[in-house]
Amino acid sequence: MGTTLPMTAAAALAAVLLTPVHAGAAAPPTSGDCAAGELCLWEQPEFKGHRQAYELSGIDIESCVALPEGSSAQALVNRTGRPVTAYQSAECAETGEFQTYPGSGTWAPQSPYRVRAFKVWER
Template identity: 60%
Template sequence: MSRRLSTRLSSRVSAALAPLAAAALAATVLGVTAEPAQARPDRAAAGGAGAAPRLGECGAGELCLWERGGFRGARHVYELSRIDIESCEPLPAGVTAASLANRTGRPVTVYQSRECAETAEFRTHPTGSWTPETAYHGRAFKVWEN
């Protein structure tokens, strides 16, 4: 095969495979797999290497906070109907959040400080977000108007 034909063929193959490679890379980064959970019970049930974290239980209209990452440990549930909007809500003494699910329908800011001080770490989580690992231990939160 001539060098010119070989180069053309190589670039066409590369161009054709690029979208597949990008999809595979994205799936790997996001922990997505085409295998159904039943096909890999050892990883799905045990949370083994390569398994995406299993989402915790959290109902519509709730903010759910777990004491450990990966939606594990004690779960603390706050219903939107019982939360004062735009008020600092500290977690019980000695409790911190390492993972969370925001199903309130409103943005929620989680603070490292129990007083919702912006001098410590804080981050706003949009509605519908599931955060398996926070960058810091949350000790308070505010739910915002849309």
């Protein structure tokens, strides 16, 4: 004597089991628009407030780029194709918090600290 699930429950279970799972991979959020080749920073979490966009053509690679004085960012998108390190310090000092984001397309809706500077790496 076997047990059968109602068709709707069986279909739901099959859908869950057949859905591919990618550890740590999530679809990019619908907000946080940032063009390919850009690093975009927002002053508020969840890609809200004033947005600043930087292109590789206007950045010295492997140099500290401070945000304009008095500004900071709490969300970022890296679509530069290169790793970017975001710093709590406006001088890219490693005595404060910092984190590197891959350039393959990284959406960070909430930084764990206020970003005041960044550095784009060659690779």
